[in-house]
Amino acid sequence: xxxxLTIIFRLxxxxxxxxxxxxxxxxxxxxxxxxxxHVNEQKVRYSxxxxxxxxxxxxxxxxxxxxxYVVTDKESQAIGYLLPGKEGFFFLTxxxxxxxxxNKPADIAESAVLEKDLxxxxxxxxxxxxxxxxxxxxxxxxxxxxQRVAYLLDGKFTGFKTFIGVMLAVDPKFSILxxxxxxxxxxxxxxxxxxxxxxxxxxxxxxxxxxxxxxxxKEPLPxxxxxxxxxxxxxxxxxxxxxxxxxxxxxxxxGATISSRYVNTGxxxxxxxxxxxxxxxxxxxxxxxxxxxx
Amino acid sequence: xxxxxxxxxxxxxxxxxxNPIFKLALSMCPAVGISTTVINGLMLGIxxxxxxxxxxxxxxxxxxxxxxxxxxxxxxxxxATWVTVIDLALAAYLPDAYARMGIFVKLIVAFxxxxxxxxxxxxxxxxxxxxWDGLGMGLGFLVGMVxxxxxxxxxxxxxxxxxxxxxxxxxxFFILPSAGFFVVGLMMAFFNWIELAYKRTKGKI
Numbered sequence: 144x145x146x147x148l149t150i151i152f153r154l155x156x157x158x159x160x161x162x163x164x165x166x167x168x169x170x171x172x173x174x175x176x177x178x179x180x181h182v183n184e185q186k187v188r189y190s191x192x193x194x195x196x197x198x199x200x201x202x203x204x205x206x207x208x209x210x211x212y213v214v215t216d217k218e219s220q221a222i223g224y225l226l227p228g229k230e231g232f233f234f235l236t237x238x239x240x241x242x243x244x245x246n247k248p249a250d251i252a253e254s255a256v257l258e259k260d261l262x263x264x265x266x267x268x269x270x271x272x273x274x275x276x277x278x279x280x281x282x283x284x285x286x287x288x289x290q291r292v293a294y295l296l297d298g299k300f301t302g303f304k305t306f307i308g309v310m311l312a313v314d315p316k317f318s319i320l321x322x323x324x325x326x327x328x329x330x331x332x333x334x335x336x337x338x339x340x341x342x343x344x345x346x347x348x349x350x351x352x353x354x355x356x357x358x359x360x361k362e363p364l365p366x367x368x369x370x371x372x373x374x375x376x377x378x379x380x381x382x383x384x385x386x387x388x389x390x391x392x393x394x395x396x397x398g399a400t401i402s403s404r405y406v407n408t409g410x411x412x413x414x415x416x417x418x419x420x421x422x423x424x425x426x427x428x429x430x431x432x433x434x435x436x437x
Numbered sequence: 438x439x440x441x442x443x444x445x446x447x448x449x450x451x452x453x454x455x456n457p458i459f460k461l462a463l464s465m466c467p468a469v470g471i472s473t474t475v476i477n478g479l480m481l482g483i484x485x486x487x488x489x490x491x492x493x494x495x496x497x498x499x500x501x502x503x504x505x506x507x508x509x510x511x512x513x514x515x516x517a518t519w520v521t522v523i524d525l526a527l528a529a530y531l532p533d534a535y536a537r538m539g540i541f542v543k544l545i546v547a548f549x550x551x552x553x554x555x556x557x558x559x560x561x562x563x564x565x566x567x568x569w570d571g572l573g574m575g576l577g578f579l580v581g582m583v584x585x586x587x588x589x590x591x592x593x594x595x596x597x598x599x600x601x602x603x604x605x606x607x608x609x610f611f612i613l614p615s616a617g618f619f620v621v622g623l624m625m626a627f628f629n630w631i632e633l634a635y636k637r638t639k640g641k642i
Contacts, residue, residue, distance in 0.1 A: 146506070153504050157511055161518040168522040172529035179532045332473040332593060332612035398609050 300409030451573025469617030478586030482579025
């Protein structure tokens, strides 16, 4: 009996000590981690648009965030968009046919909208009690002097093992400007090669029409194409080679055809769905004569 | 059982005569799973080194306070704590390395080699000796991972440290997990052969 009490006592003390150590480590590192994530996100966005630290983004360009929500209650389902307007954000709800159900201003600050918890709370308040809102995805609309120049799409799809998270940049005609793999758990040395330049850059420059029936082929990647994709040769030569291979299908990764296929179908479906949704949203905005910031 | 080895002997024992991978054949899962390139092996090796040293010293400091019946849960808790700390620190300060090591860091909790060192050594010896023993074992694991990574990267992707040295991929098979066992087996034979040859020259056999 005495043993049990000592065991309980000592294990409790051990657990409390362990929790203290882990908790302190969390408090110390959390700020740096959040900062890193933010910096990394910004870097990915700018690099997809072709800008870097050496070539900063011009003043006339602006990034507008658009959040898509699914609003459901017992009978119906609707799509809600949290959009930046001329002054502050507004929340636009569309039914499944693309008709506007409601358009209400959203009382949320520019900095608060980036925090998912705060954003979700505001959206829930606008949608009203009895409705359930689920965050679907976010899109960044890039404008230059008020003209749309690109869209940055966040996406997630299944891979060979777990989910693959990507960010895509497309131009207003939905041609792909760039693909970045944000997270994945594919096999190192095989499926993990999806994050290498020679695979990702194959998607670059594919137009919306090409994308519709883009396939994956199990053929060896030609060496000159590989070197051009990796950026190992002079820019002028690389551009020539890339143009020559521009209309080809995606070359599968050696030993990771399945991962390659998943990325291909994932990218295709993200762009196709986005093009469809944006069309509906733009029509609705034009019909209701609503001016958004983009 | 007092420890009669010097710090240098403890380190040498971890790397050579009791190398966790080639001699003790412990923690084979990660060795086989992640050692596809030199860098991967090196980074997991460093993480294991830290966890091993911290855990050994912690257990050694508290060895009189640990109830003998619940020593395994205590070890696991200690290891888990240090793994979490290192996981958080890596994610915060070395995000690039963390992105590559991914889930493998969290797996260190279940590494047999760490628990085994705590049970065999740290719970009996002084904190100072435990530090050197942990360092030796951690280094032994690190060296093992780097050597396996070297062979697999060279044969599997024809590269060393990411630089293409062969210009072609000799045997893709070596990247796959199953090939890890072949490499470990061949390495074991090689290390044993060296040891035998060394003993023979000394006239011990």
